[in-house]
Amino acid sequence: MRPGHFDLDTAERPLVLIWELTQACALACDHCRADARPHRDPDELSTAEGKRLLEDAAEFGDGQLVVLSGGDPLVRDDVEELIGYGDELGLRMTITPSGTTSLTAERVQALADAGLKRMAVSLDGASPETHDAFRGEDGSFEETIRAVEDARNAGVPVQVNTTVCRETVGELPAIRELLREIGAVMWSVFFLVPVGRGRVLEPIDPDEADAVMAWLDEVSDAEPFGVKTTEAPHYRRVSMQRRTNGDDGGDNDGVRRRTGITAGDGFAFVSHTGEVYPSGFLPQSAGNVRETPVHELYRESSLFRALRDRDRLEGKCGACPYRHVCGGSRSRAFAHTGDPLASDPLCPYVPDGYDGPLPWDGSSGSTFEAEADLENA
Numbered sequence: 001m002r003p004g005h006f007d008l009d010t011a012e013r014p015l016v017l018i019w020e021l022t023q024a025c026a027l028a029c030d031h032c033r034a035d036a037r038p039h040r041d042p043d044e045l046s047t048a049e050g051k052r053l054l055e056d057a058a059e060f061g062d063g064q065l066v067v068l069s070g071g072d073p074l075v076r077d078d079v080e081e082l083i084g085y086g087d088e089l090g091l092r093m094t095i096t097p098s099g100t101t102s103l104t105a106e107r108v109q110a111l112a113d114a115g116l117k118r119m120a121v122s123l124d125g126a127s128p129e130t131h132d133a134f135r136g137e138d139g140s141f142e143e144t145i146r147a148v149e150d151a152r153n154a155g156v157p158v159q160v161n162t163t164v165c166r167e168t169v170g171e172l173p174a175i176r177e178l179l180r181e182i183g184a185v186m187w188s189v190f191f192l193v194p195v196g197r198g199r200v201l202e203p204i205d206p207d208e209a210d211a212v213m214a215w216l217d218e219v220s221d222a223e224p225f226g227v228k229t230t231e232a233p234h235y236r237r238v239s240m241q242r243r244t245n246g247d248d249g250g251d252n253d254g255v256r257r258r259t260g261i262t263a264g265d266g267f268a269f270v271s272h273t274g275e276v277y278p279s280g281f282l283p284q285s286a287g288n289v290r291e292t293p294v295h296e297l298y299r300e301s302s303l304f305r306a307l308r309d310r311d312r313l314e315g316k317c318g319a320c321p322y323r324h325v326c327g328g329s330r331s332r333a334f335a336h337t338g339d340p341l342a343s344d345p346l347c348p349y350v351p352d353g354y355d356g357p358l359p360w361d362g363s364s365g366s367t368f369e370a371e372a373d374l375e376n377a
């Protein structure tokens with residue numbers, strides 16, 4: 001097993017397999033990765049094709065995590081059937097609905113009865129004003145909080161997903177309080193990758209990203225809920241540096257590893273038409289599940305194998321002693337350069353002795369201020 005991935009061999013199976021059931025959604029959020037649209041694509045995987053995909057996913061091994069996403073997955077009326085089928089196959093079936101009116105208490109109970117193991121909702125602000133403004137939909141905050149209550153009543157654990165960008169970073173301390181109040185089990189913090197409609201949002205700068213990650217590390221120690229990052233594996237580098245006082249040991253043992261995975265290495269994404277991507281933010285396809293089983297594409301395709309080979313990384317990520325526990329966001333590298341093996345421009349770390357090109361134009365100092373919040377933790 002390669003280092004830095006707990007007890008999971010990510011060359012054999014992903015920690016997270018996402019299936020985008022549909023791109024149809026009633027919302028039109030400013031930052032949508034999927035460029036969601038009101039109507040379903042006639043070329044979506046059918047129920048029968050979806051079941052075959054779940055059978056193939058079960059080949060990864062018992063308890064494989066499957067996230068049903070969208071668009072709004074609840075636009076489809078076979079979601080309960082698919083959850084039930086996946087559950088019978090031994091998969092851990094979870095869902096990320098859009099927080100629209102389709103998420104009624106009855107629907108949440110039906111999902112729970114089918115075997116749903118977790119529901120993830122998006123909160124990008126801690127109040128109706130901030131959340132609704134970010135998503136561009138009045139009433140979205142209240143609907144989301146109601147859905148959380150419905151999930152708790154149905155016995156389904158809730159995860160909160162938050163997008164970190166210039167527009168939301170100031171809300172993080174308040175969202176943290178909200179997670180505690182609503183009894184969420186996990187905070188998944190997504191560091192913006194500028195693709196899809198997300199291109200209209202402004203990313204935070206690299207130094208600020210490091211400050212946010214150090215703060216999240218403190219939050220994870222202090223709170224009952226877990227914290228994980230998406231498209232920000234340098235969270236693990238930040239955590240290790242904090243715990244070793246900046247010692248650049250990289251892969252040194254005895255340091256608590258952080259949950260964090262990168263595109264194609266612990267993570268895979270199946271589109272609504274069956275294309276298999278390393279992540280939903282890295283639009284290079286390894287093949288289609290209509291022709292090749294997903295486990296074969298994940299384990300054998302040259303694209304996924306290249307992304308898992310940390311010695312093929314370029315620039316400062318390739319020279320970095322943390323590349324085996326971090327590796328940088330391959331999706332962000334691709335979005336910036338067209339090369340998924342290039343350096344991640346959101347990371348400010350420069351390895352000792354590295355004098356090659358840097359992937360950013362320059363960064364300002366951190367403006368993320370959560371010290372007062374940390375003192376109250």
Ligand code: SF4
Pocket residue numbers: 233234237316317318320321322323326327328329343344347348349350
């Ligand atoms: S330089 Fe690359 S591999 Fe090293 S910590 Fe930063 S993102 Fe990770």
